[in-house]
Amino acid sequence: MYEKQGAGMEWHxxxxxxxxxxxxxxxxxxxxxxxxxxxxxxxxxxSLVNDEKQKSIVQSVxxxxxxxxxxxxxxxxxxxxxxxxxxxxxxxxAFVLESAVMDESMKKHATHHSKPTKKKRKGKSGKYLGDxxxxxxxxxxxxx
Numbered sequence: 001m002y003e004k005q006g007a008g009m010e011w012h013x014x015x016x017x018x019x020x021x022x023x024x025x026x027x028x029x030x031x032x033x034x035x036x037x038x039x040x041x042x043x044x045x046x047s048l049v050n051d052e053k054q055k056s057i058v059q060s061v062x063x064x065x066x067x068x069x070x071x072x073x074x075x076x077x078x079x080x081x082x083x084x085x086x087x088x089x090x091x092x093x094a095f096v097l098e099s100a101v102m103d104e105s106m107k108k109h110a111t112h113h114s115k116p117t118k119k120k121r122k123g124k125s126g127k128y129l130g131d132x133x134x135x136x137x138x139x140x141x142x143x144x
Contacts, residue, residue, distance in 0.1 A: 008035065008082030016074040024071045025093050028063040033086035035058045037069060040077040063088075109114040 014024050026037075038060040056077075063069065071078065073094075 009080040011040075011077055011079045013075070014071060014073040015106075016093070016103065017097050017106045018073075018102055020097060020098070021073045021075070022094040022096045024073055025068055025095060026063075026071075027068045027093070028065055028088070029089040029091060030065050030089040031063050033083045033088045034062075034081075035083045035088055036062055036081045037078065038061060038081065039071075039076050041076075063090075066094050085131070 016022075038058055040056045040058055061069075
């Protein structure tokens with residue numbers, strides 16, 4: 001993914017697509033920009049009356065070429081600031097355990113957004129797999 005000036009990503013938490021959760025990876029190929037990757041961490045602070053309060057602390061990093069950020073889906077609020085100078089080239093991927101199960105709502109979403117095929121796909125068992133199987137196969141094909 002090549003990001004142009006003005007592009008950024010607002011605060012968000014990555015959707016959980018599998019059980020157990022997938023690991024989202026952003027690998028920086030090149031970065032000659034001013035964009036920053038930011039995330040919020042929670043720090044416990046004790047008040048004067050011993051009630052626990054959470055304070056959000058924003059941390060940031062400017063990613064360098066040949067570096068990666070790994071985030072467990074559903075866990076961390078994060079964003080990328082807009083580029084105002086230069087460019088950034090990244091490769092985004094997700095790692096999923098082979099035994100992971102795709103979330104039911106994601107199966108419906110994947111089936112709804114997949115392009116119809118003329119030929120039905122069959123799995124090793126010979127049964128029709130459904131449109132979401134292509135997405136699951138694609139994810140599994142890049143597992144380490």
